[in-house]
Amino acid sequence: MPELPDVETFKRYIDSTSLHKTIEKAQVMNKKILEEISKNNLEQGLQGTRFVESDRHGKYLFLKTTENQWMVVHFGMTGFVKYFKDESDKPNHTRLLLRFDNNYFFSFACQRMLGKIGLIQNKEDYIEKKGMGADALEVSYDLFEEKLKKRRGMAKSALMNQSIISGIGNIYADEILFQSGIHPKTKMNQLTENDFQTMYQKMQEIFDIAIKAKVDTDEFPETYIIPNRTKDGLCPKGDKKLKKTKVNGRTTYFCPVHQDKK
DNA sequence: CTAGATGTTAAGGT
DNA sequence: CACCTTAACATCTA
Numbered sequence: 001m002p003e004l005p006d007v008e009t010f011k012r013y014i015d016s017t018s019l020h021k022t023i024e025k026a027q028v029m030n031k032k033i034l035e036e037i038s039k040n041n042l043e044q045g046l047q048g049t050r051f052v053e054s055d056r057h058g059k060y061l062f063l064k065t066t067e068n069q070w071m072v073v074h075f076g077m078t079g080f081v082k083y084f085k086d087e088s089d090k091p092n093h094t095r096l097l098l099r100f101d102n103n104y105f106f107s108f109a110c111q112r113m114l115g116k117i118g119l120i121q122n123k124e125d126y127i128e129k130k131g132m133g134a135d136a137l138e139v140s141y142d143l144f145e146e147k148l149k150k151r152r153g154m155a156k157s158a159l160m161n162q163s164i165i166s167g168i169g170n171i172y173a174d175e176i177l178f179q180s181g182i183h184p185k186t187k188m189n190q191l192t193e194n195d196f197q198t199m200y201q202k203m204q205e206i207f208d209i210a211i212k213a214k215v216d217t218d219e220f221p222e223t224y225i226i227p228n229r230t231k232d233g234l235c236p237k238g239d240k241k242l243k244k245t246k247v248n249g250r251t252t253y254f255c256p257v258h259q260d261k262k
Numbered sequence: 263c264t265a266g267a268t269g270t271t272a273a274g275g276t
Numbered sequence: 277c278a279c280c281t282t283a284a285c286a287t288c289t290a
């Protein structure tokens with residue numbers, strides 16, 4: 001799940017459930033998710049503090065503690081968070097478990113262990129060190145076009161490159177290109193000014209709609225390709241079968257009729 | 263049993 | 277040097 005809209009949805013969920021509660025206990029259940037910190041240092045760094053503020057950059061989530069540090073969360077491919085009261089509701093692949101002073105729990109779960117959690121002093125330095133580009137919801141049109149138009153590789157690869165623009169993943173890259181009528185293998189440097197304007201506008205619109213729908217694909221517009229990204233999926237604009245290919249080593253769906261720009 | 267699944271990164275190649 | 281592509285990571289399911 002976790003592309004920009006998913007992470008934004010987690011952020012809002014955390015804002016409404018988990019801020020301003022003292023963390024009485026922190027338990028790292030699996031060390032593989034730790035990013036440059038020991039189990040003990042993360043647990044001790046969290047215990048006794050409260051989360052007071054949250055932020056998101058691309059697919060990364062930041063939670064500020066009363067000690068002026070940030071817990072940075074990356075969800076990998078299978079990560080999610082859950083706030084719950086009854087211990088029997090604890091998710092299966094919980095890797096970090098917090099208990100608040102109201103006896104509710106906070107779980108960070110990730111089945112495939114591709115997620116990461118760290119504790120950092122400075123959010124801006126971290127973003128810089130990771131080489132992240134501007135957040136997809138904050139990037140200006142001029143920067144969007146300037147960064148993308150020189151790229152020689154395939155359009156989809158460039159959209160998914162986090163160092164150019166942060167937040168677009170495999171699923172939403174397919175949606176942006178479908179809504180823009182651009183074939184995913186088109187070379188980015190062959191697109192026109194008009195194409196970049198369309199992609200920029202569609203990117204904003206799609207993320208906006210996905211976030212408002214809380215990422216529930218049942219609530220997505222009928223014209224979206226995301227719910228149809230399956231074997232035998234049909235184009236929502238014409239009933240022709242979608243094509244499946246690989247870009248960047250990732251499964252890519254597109255409509256050969258509506259994405260002929262190449 | 264094998265292939266593939268929303269992500270990132272290191273290593274190799276242009 | 278800047279950019280592009282691929283494999284690997286760990287686990288589970290179709």
